[in-house]
Amino acid sequence: MGTGRWLGELHFRHFRTGEIIPFLVDWFRIDDTRTGHPTNMATVSRDLRPQKKLESDLRRLNESLEQRVTERTSALAAALERLTLEAEERVRADVRAQQTQAELYHASRLSAAGQMAGALAHELNQPLTALTNLVNAGRE
16 A cells, blocks of 8 residues: 555466466556545456466476587587597698608618619629620630
């Protein structure tokens, strides 16, 4: 009566089913326009069952969404870990490939040097052999 209004939620119970029915109730005072004294009380009420059901559905959907986000986050973390391990393995494989390639280049250079040494030896041995044969022929 002091403020002329009360707004709140009340719970009624259905007589037959015993179901609790939440209501939003807005009680307000009606004053006499001539005297300004309170003459009546009025109320506007609204059944909150549809709203409560929507809120409950929304809570369930939110919990489901949070669970799905948690699952996806853990799946993405696992995938990131696998990708990180694969990337590290690729780096190690690249290092091994570079080492193998360096060894192959070294072996190739040694082979080329061996071929050049063989060709040089052949080129030197041929005149020396001819000279040795001439010397031996001259001795005989």
